[in-house]
Amino acid sequence: MAWTKWSYMDHWVTETPQGPQPPSFNRAYMDRYIKQLSALGFKGFDTFFFYLPMLEGMYGSVKAFEHFLQDNGFEKITGIFSAYPYATKYTAPHVPETHDRIVADCMATVRAVEGLSVENFIVMPSTTYFQVEPVTDEKIKIMADLWNRVGQMTLEHGMRTTCHFEFWGAIRTREQLDLFFRYTDPRYVYFFCDTAQHTIAGVDPLQMFRDYRDRCTGFHFKDTHTVDEHEAYRTPPDPELMAPNVTRWFYEMGTEGGLVDFPALMREIVASGYDGWLTVEHDKAELGGGSYAEATCVAKWYIDNVLAEAQAEAQLEAGR
């Protein structure tokens, strides 16, 4: 049986009279966007914490939006992504004095999805590298303590705090990742594997999953054509959009020049018995004339044709 628990991470742009805009432009565009994802067979929907108020505005409540998802073949909202990519004097995970404010913000987000059965509370464990460096063991410990606190709080509300590591974040090399997970309590802090971000940072996502299988609660399946060899990760003012020699980091699965071995990862997932959600994410897919709609079709085609085959092979091997 092909894997059914596929969710889509809420990045999208569509044509409007005011130029290409996110579908939260208004309710009619949001409906059409959900229908397109439904036609591709996605069952889960992950979104950003800052979209929750917009969903309330358009559908009356986040719960009502989830009903609309369910009317369109989705199971539920599967994950909420909360992040502080840029350190300010109010919020910076490596600065203990800001931890109370961050925990309060996370509490507010958790309350906004109270009553739904959202599984993953996905977080960026750190801000941009250049605002944290030098990255010492001490700072990694401080960040670990923060997410232990947040993880305990979200678990009480049925959501697992799970860490998603950007290639330009402060925790990026294999040593830093291992240290961070040693400092964190496995009951409260989990691992969210982004295939492209780890590959760009020179870390093998497949090996990361093998080593942290028990703490892994989700994936971002997206591809990249480039490993960061020019220290883009630590160049101000912004590595993600303004890296001098790389105008686009992220691509959908199935494009020529992709570096991530998705079939191998799929076989590893099946063999490991993992039964959680797998999430497709496209970020800035419109660069160079691309389109989110087409990129998502090509990715889902790859899932239903290439990954389904890898899954079948793995299931045969495992004698399931």
Place this chain on the structure above:
Amino acid sequence: MRDTLRWAYALNQWNIRMDVFVRHEDQRRALKTLSALGFDHIELAAGTGRWDNLGRPEVIEINHGSPDGFLAFLRSCSVNGVSSMFWDPGQPVEEEGWAFRSTRNRADHAAIVESAKPFVDFLAAIGAEQLVARPAGSAWMQPPLGRDDIAAIGDVWNSVGKVAAAAGVGLALHYDCLSAVHTADELRRLLDTTDPELVGLALDTAELTIGGIDPVAFYEERHGRVTHVHLKDTRYADTGEEYRMPGAETTMLRGGAGRRIERWFFELGTEGGLVDVKAFVGALRRHGYPGWVVVESDHGGNPAELAMLNSWYLQHELSVARP
């Protein structure tokens, strides 16, 4: 007939989403487009975060080293300077811990004056003339204005005006069709409660028209207080209560509900445009309007195309010669 009008263009037209118009080469292409069209000054718009790198003084500094470094960046594209910067103190920003503030709330006034300072200092450093500010939050979010509300709003803007004047920067309050200061009388009362030496009016031809105020008539009436102009067109006027729809930023201005009009602002001379641009510019010339005229069209289909059509209108319909 002497004509001293100075023309600038609003750069926000290119900044349509969070993750676009961030790379310097994209910004250079926009600046060169404007320069090729005869505009040698631009208006900036406040924003937040590392990707809004023309919207916060501290982020501009990280990108260009210093105010002078930023000016050098503009001049590399033959744009000579910045005329003004638009700022809405009621818009929560990351750099202020996402604090929500209202000019009606006296308890917020000190923080509002404080939050204006980085902008005033930056504008002074780059030789820009006006800080263009939204006087009050959206009407649908709060009860109608009472007398002491307008007094409170006037007070905070006098304070900000004082800070700006001390740095040699002007302050102009920008009317918009969703703001709580909505009717012509409310706008008059706000002008009357503010010190003409410290606070001017930024008259936006499209916003006034949508709000049901004739921009030519209002300019004739209060031309002494108009220190800044936004020149753009619109094809629609509020039927009367649309600005009170909940979430009007989306339900009205992005066609989410009601008449489902998904675009209100247009380039000058657009078909079915309601603004009598020629009459308005004629009035500016008659009264020797001293300030900047910032041309814009807000977000439409293709930013470069809209700028080119605006420039054509200036050259052909308003006889403004390209340098």
Place this chain on the structure above:
Amino acid sequence: MTADRLAQRSETPQRRIKWSYMDHWRSNGPAGPVDQWHSHRTMSSFLKQIKAVGFDAIDTFDFRLWQMYGDYGGPAKYQEMVQDHGLERIVNIFHAADYDLRDYAPHVPETHENILEDFRVTMGHWSSIELDNIIVMPATLYYDMEPVTEDKLKISAELWNRVGEITAGHGVKLTCHHEFFCGIQSEPDIEVFYSYTDPRYVSLFVDTAQHCIASVDPVALYRRHAHRVSGFHFKDTRNVATGDDHRHRPDSEIMAPTTGKWFYEMGTPHGLVDFEAMMTAVRDNDYRGWISVEHDKANKDGGDYSESTAVARWYAVNVLEKIYR
């Protein structure tokens, strides 16, 4: 933009170079991209934008003739609309014929009569307006002409001499524009071709990008043939043709496996054409008249015609006109 020259209708100081825009264009319509001929409104929007960035005139394709008759009442009437928008006129037309070995191949003598008749008819259609050049691709696609022998180059040259006589009779110069994927594109072949042509009837139209893609230095080529150059297409490229790019079947211009987008506007960081050297050569040869800017398929890979045209004009005003104007 200073307004104090409001009443001043003065002719700008006599410029030796004027700029024309070769009319490739797209804009976003409700049903997807449309060209400027879609409606009077899209045409007016196009002409406004060309005028706004400071072009003096336009060039066009001669297959637009039927739309001119259908929608505007013919070339003269259409030119009036161009002039109503503040542009001077239509300067050049590009004769984009369907080259075919069976009936339209400059190196195949049996097809010459058909080609000559085509030009007699074409020049008649355009006699209602004054044109400087009729621009042609001087050969079929490369793979239809190969192997390229001296004999074929000679036959082609003789054909264009005769066509040049016909167009000269209408006061219009016949001028050759060498695509990198046409039969006459390498440096030696170009030299042999022009050695057989009559300078009175056959001119050279230098397309900076096409020559650069074909590994021919456009500046050196221009300096060698300056006396018989009747115009330019200023456009840039970021790639040089390699391997079989120039003879890829069935098409090189869009379908070359190595390169999805050959052409870019001048003034972008990665361009290969040295426009400053080209402008210096134009100055040194005291060339006077028109330079055409062309953007071909600028909307590929997320590009857009409006912005590309503005950026190119910026480059012309701020860099090239500092050298010569």
Place this chain on the structure above:
Amino acid sequence: MTDIRWGYALNQWKPQFDDFVRREDHERALKTLSIAGFEGVELTAGTGRWEPLGNPRQLVANFGSLAGFREFLSGCGIAAVPSWFYDPQQRSMEHLTPPYSPLVAADVAGNVTRAEWFAGALAQLGGSVLVVRAAPSAGDAGPLDDAALRRLADCWTAVGRATLAHGVRTALHVDFLSSLRRPGALDRLLGLADPAAVGLAVDTGELTVAGLDPAEVIRRHPDRVWHVQYKDALAIDTDEEYLQPHAEWSVRQRGGSREIPRWFAEPGAHGGLVDFAAVTRALLDIRYAGWVVFESDQSPHPATSALLGGYLLQRELRPMVTAA
């Protein structure tokens, strides 16, 4: 149980002559259709080297052979090319032949030759229907008297018999500019043509814009409906602007006096006028067995239109058919 197979028309991806020419563009479009739930893709006849999917010669030039093209399709998850839309009034650069009119007897031979060329290739691509533009625009051809209808019938009978030899049926496509839109014209033409050789391609969008009800047309010709195109309509030509000369430009492209921005859109589009459930019920009633091809004509966002069409198919129409 009726055997309906679902396809999508590829013409939606080619707004201008220099669009949709590269191989990777085709691959991404075909994968989009496959994943959206469509198993077949309808081609539209085109000529010249920037129409790589336009005719048999260009397919061979680009894929080595028709089998090579079929391999490319199956590599993208597309099973077959069910049909090819062919307008004889388009010249052929491959054959250096001019436009042909179905109303001109002297053009029949050339028309048959070209139709066989497409039909032969279509058979090798797993296709079964050559969809032909039945008559020129009313504004250019004027009213069709009986003699004209007989000339049309003879032309399409000849073409239909020729394509049958390749196992391919010829179906007449009526668009909203067609002179066959006039009351009774289509019925009389179908009556005059050989019922074994000439059928009907029902295009829901075109008929609706022409003020006709597609479900009613289907029920009126139960055994002559050999092909169906699902396309939504956003406006109706109430002022009969189809009678103007060059209506292809002034009305279809530019929207006529009301400047309609889009006449057509993907099935189920916001503001769409076609009742696709009713049309599907009519097909079930006549026990239609064949292809239904979705299309939206030109769309500002082809992938979005394909997905919204796929949504309607998966959620409403396919369940209706499988339940029948």
